[in-house]
Amino acid sequence: MAFIEVPNPMKRRTFVSSALASSLLAHPAFSAGANKTRVAVIGHTGHGNYGHGVDSMWLDMPETEIVAVADADAKGLAGAVKKLKLTKGFADYHQMLTETKPEIVAIGPRHIDQHHEMAMAAIAAGSRGIYMEKPFVPTLAQADEIVAACEKSGTKLALAHRNRYHPVLPVLKKMIEDGAIGKPLEYRTRGKEDPRGGSLDLWVLGCHLFNLVNYFAGPAKACTATVFQQGHLVTKADVKAGDEGIGPLAGNEVHARFEMANGLPAFFDSVQNAGTKTAGFGVQIIGTEGIIDLRIDAEPLAHILAGSPFGPNKTPRTWVPITTGGLDKPEPIADIRRRVGGHVGPGRDLLAAIKEGRDPLCSAKDARETMEMIVGIFESHRLNSQRVELPLKDRVNPLTRL
Numbered sequence: 001m002a003f004i005e006v007p008n009p010m011k012r013r014t015f016v017s018s019a020l021a022s023s024l025l026a027h028p029a030f031s032a033g034a035n036k037t038r039v040a041v042i043g044h045t046g047h048g049n050y051g052h053g054v055d056s057m058w059l060d061m062p063e064t065e066i067v068a069v070a071d072a073d074a075k076g077l078a079g080a081v082k083k084l085k086l087t088k089g090f091a092d093y094h095q096m097l098t099e100t101k102p103e104i105v106a107i108g109p110r111h112i113d114q115h116h117e118m119a120m121a122a123i124a125a126g127s128r129g130i131y132m133e134k135p136f137v138p139t140l141a142q143a144d145e146i147v148a149a150c151e152k153s154g155t156k157l158a159l160a161h162r163n164r165y166h167p168v169l170p171v172l173k174k175m176i177e178d179g180a181i182g183k184p185l186e187y188r189t190r191g192k193e194d195p196r197g198g199s200l201d202l203w204v205l206g207c208h209l210f211n212l213v214n215y216f217a218g219p220a221k222a223c224t225a226t227v228f229q230q231g232h233l234v235t236k237a238d239v240k241a242g243d244e245g246i247g248p249l250a251g252n253e254v255h256a257r258f259e260m261a262n263g264l265p266a267f268f269d270s271v272q273n274a275g276t277k278t279a280g281f282g283v284q285i286i287g288t289e290g291i292i293d294l295r296i297d298a299e300p301l302a303h304i305l306a307g308s309p310f311g312p313n314k315t316p317r318t319w320v321p322i323t324t325g326g327l328d329k330p331e332p333i334a335d336i337r338r339r340v341g342g343h344v345g346p347g348r349d350l351l352a353a354i355k356e357g358r359d360p361l362c363s364a365k366d367a368r369e370t371m372e373m374i375v376g377i378f379e380s381h382r383l384n385s386q387r388v389e390l391p392l393k394d395r396v397n398p399l400t401r402l
Contacts, residue, residue, distance in 0.1 A: 037063060037064045037351060038101075038102045038103045039065065039067065039103070039104045040096055040106070041054075041066060041068070041069040041070070042107050042109070043070070043080055043108040044071060044072055044073065044109045045079070046076065047073075047111050048110040048111030048114065048133075049108065050108035050109070051109065051133030052133065052160070053343055054107070054160055057342055057347055059084070060338075063351065067100050067102060068090060068096045068100045069084055069096075102125075103127065103354075104128065104130070104354075105127045106131045108133050109245075111244050111245035114245065115137045115142075116137045116145065123153050126153075127155060128156065128354050129351070130156070130157040131158050132159055134159050134367070135207045135246075135374075136368065136371055138245065138247040138397070139247070139397055140371055140372065140391075140395040140396075141395040141396065143367065143368040144368070156350060156354050157360070157367075158346060158361075158363060159211075159366065160362075161207070161208055161362045162297065162345075163301060164212060164366075165349055167324045167333065167336075169212075171324055171326065172216075172322060173215075175292070176285065176287075179289075180289075181288070182290060183289075184264060184285060184286075185287055186264055186266065186267065187216070187265070187284070188286060189209040189210070189282070190209075190270060190280030190281060191269075191281060192205055193270050193275065193281075195273060196243075196272070197270050198227070198228075198252035198270055199249050199252070200249065201270040201272075202254050202270055203249070205296075206270065206374060209282070209283050209296070210268070210373045210374070211370045212283050212294060214366065214369050214370065216285065217260035217266060218260060219261050219372070219390070220260055220373045220390050221261055221389065222390060223376035223390060224387050225257070226380075226381055228254075229251050230252065231253075234381060234399075238250040239399050239400075248399040249399065252271075253270070253271045256377045282294050282295045282296050288308065289307065290304055290306045290307060292304050293319070299341075300321040300322060301340075302321070303322060304322055305317055324336075372390045378397070378398040382402055
């Protein structure tokens with residue numbers, strides 16, 4: 001598949017990196033004949049488990065070899081050893097890292113209160129790469145520490161925002177540059193708005209959305225937001241320990257507006273039990289002459305609705321799929337959903353990043369940009385919905401200072 005080179009150096013670097021992701025998806029092996037890359041898996045049954053396949057993904061990559069797994073839960077560890085076709089497991093991941101010295105560490109637990117310690121231990125043990133379940137970590141201070149440690153050690157950390165590695169993204173970017181939706185106006189995002197709707201939805205699923213918005217728009221520069229709990233503005237009395245190790249949390253309704261680096265606004269909304277499950281979960285790029293819609297973890301990932309999004313239209317309009325082959329074309333990459341959703345493309349991008357000395361397509365720094373948006377929402381709310389500039393100066397959880 002050929003791509004047209006983008007003249008702007010920053011756009012070109014992103015464009016080439018995304019084209020590389022497509023290349024890695026298309027080939028069954030990363031480096032034929034090379035020694036297999038040694039991977040160790042960290043999970044925690046009953047406390048985040050192993051994420052969405054962050055443990056088993058390496059079995060689908062013949063260029064990697066799982067050498068060990070650690071799980072503090074004895075029953076869970078026995079199951080993981082069997083599942084990953086191993087003969088031995090570890091109750092203590094520190095011991096595993098010391099004894100096996102893996103090149104890559106897969107950090108699986110969805111409960112993010114463990115991510116910082118696990119990542120720092122992997123870096124200290126000399127691991128060349130880390131693949132981590134999302135969200136990143138509970139606080140910006142922890143994110144700063146991991147980014148700094150990775151820069152000092154040269155460790156490449158990639159986040160499991162699978163859609164960020166989808167090879168259709170550069171196709172969409174080129175279509176937008178070529179005027180497929182006219183003049184771009186804004187980005188619209190919504191969470192799943194299921195029983196987790198509001199702040200938990202923001203943390204667990206909003207991170208996917210913000211990461212994609214960052215790809216198209218660059219980092220957020222400012223935020224204005226309001227958070228409600230059962231119809232009233234969130235106060236200190238509403239703050240409780242959040243699920244999935246997120247830390248202090250409150251709010252079952254969130255409304256936010258961001259000012260993005262490319263000058264366009266981005267919006268996020270999540271209301272608990274707002275309607276049909278997952279109906280709104282995605283990103284819409286709205287222009288004067290159409291809308292591009294991205295449905296998270298779906299295939300095709302993207303569709304376009306041509307025509308002005310404002311007011312009635314004289315003729316019927318249809319959502320048309322966009323694949324890596326182009327507008328309304330069959331997908332040329334075989335089994336693309338398994339390769340993206342099963343983390344094979346992201347895993348191969350991490351291997352390539354290590355080999356080439358570059359950042360992964362979704363790096364620790366990218367994950368921190370996503371976190372700035374999440375935490376910025378609570379900081380704006382804390383200040384009575386004032387506009388707050390990003391990145392934030394204060395790196396603690398704003399809900400602790402209500």
